[in-house]
Amino acid sequence: MKRLSLAGLAAARLPANRPRRGQRTGLALLGLLLALLATPALAHPALWTIKDQDTTIYLFGTVHLLPHDTDWHFPALDKALQDSQALYVEIVDDDQASMAALVMRYGMDMTHSLSDRLTPFERGRLERAARLADIPGGVASLNMMRPWLAALTLTVAPLTKAGLDPAEGVDKQLRATMAKAGKPVRGLETAEQQIRFLADMPQAMQLAMLRSTLRDTDRAMADLSAIIQAWKDGDEAALAWLENDLMRRETPELYQRLLVERNDAWAKRIAAMLRQPGTVFIAVGAAHLAGPDSVQSRLAREGIDAQRR
Numbered sequence: 001m002k003r004l005s006l007a008g009l010a011a012a013r014l015p016a017n018r019p020r021r022g023q024r025t026g027l028a029l030l031g032l033l034l035a036l037l038a039t040p041a042l043a044h045p046a047l048w049t050i051k052d053q054d055t056t057i058y059l060f061g062t063v064h065l066l067p068h069d070t071d072w073h074f075p076a077l078d079k080a081l082q083d084s085q086a087l088y089v090e091i092v093d094d095d096q097a098s099m100a101a102l103v104m105r106y107g108m109d110m111t112h113s114l115s116d117r118l119t120p121f122e123r124g125r126l127e128r129a130a131r132l133a134d135i136p137g138g139v140a141s142l143n144m145m146r147p148w149l150a151a152l153t154l155t156v157a158p159l160t161k162a163g164l165d166p167a168e169g170v171d172k173q174l175r176a177t178m179a180k181a182g183k184p185v186r187g188l189e190t191a192e193q194q195i196r197f198l199a200d201m202p203q204a205m206q207l208a209m210l211r212s213t214l215r216d217t218d219r220a221m222a223d224l225s226a227i228i229q230a231w232k233d234g235d236e237a238a239l240a241w242l243e244n245d246l247m248r249r250e251t252p253e254l255y256q257r258l259l260v261e262r263n264d265a266w267a268k269r270i271a272a273m274l275r276q277p278g279t280v281f282i283a284v285g286a287a288h289l290a291g292p293d294s295v296q297s298r299l300a301r302e303g304i305d306a307q308r309r
Helices: 007-012 021-029 075-083 096-107 120-132 138-142 147-161 170-180 191-199 203-215 217-233 236-250 252-273 295-300
Strands: 047-051 055-062 086-089 185-187 278-285
Touching: 047 075, 055 075, 055 170, 055 252, 075 170, 075 278, 086 170, 096 147, 096 191, 120 138, 120 147, 120 203, 120 217, 138 147, 147 191, 147 203, 170 185, 170 278, 191 252, 203 217, 203 252, 217 236, 236 252, 252 278, 252 295
Parallel strands: 055 278, 086 185, 086 278
Antiparallel strands: 047 055
């Protein structure tokens, strides 16, 4: 499934060469879990501003996993946070207990073994992927999962094993900053909504996502590094190419479900926010702010202009 740019799933738990289908699809579903294992460098991720006479809305793309030493702050971003009266992120009800309950409800299948849905060759790949990722319980644990959860688990496990921490994700750090300042933090979606974007997919789509993940197990870290670098550089064109383009062409139903429909909903929320005076900061997965179906492009259809800072 791609990184799965779904913020809550990253917490519970989106290359020098063109990424192959498994990474690009897996990386877009978790929404987009981005990470780079590289020497710290000055980063300047993209920031947009939407304004009318009495309202200012900032739009900022996030990544949900980062090395501890990544410095991504810059003056305009810090000023925007300081000026904002509230923060909106994808979800806020992602405490461990709630997420574990949702995963048990929507992600586990104790009556049908996952391996029974795969060919003998794919079962071998599943066993190998479980070993490489050091999945607790090995393939036996994956066999109790529905395909979407197995794909997500195999996507995230190598990243956390490499030292990338969901607690260091940009969205988590923004939430902590605003909470410390005594400002409200609100969700655009609920954790259950996010999980059901995946859990409600047809079985065939879930299995296709898992097969893509299994095909490209060896390249996950290398391919993700290019995405995080594009985010740090504020290169929205590269993010769109790396995260969205292949999914749009090869799995248009998935692209529509995970990106377009959610961007449409968020654009409507932003349009409504413009009718209320004040200043707010909105932070969502970076893939949602890149490409022809970005939140900004959906806003433009309503005559609302987002200016790059």
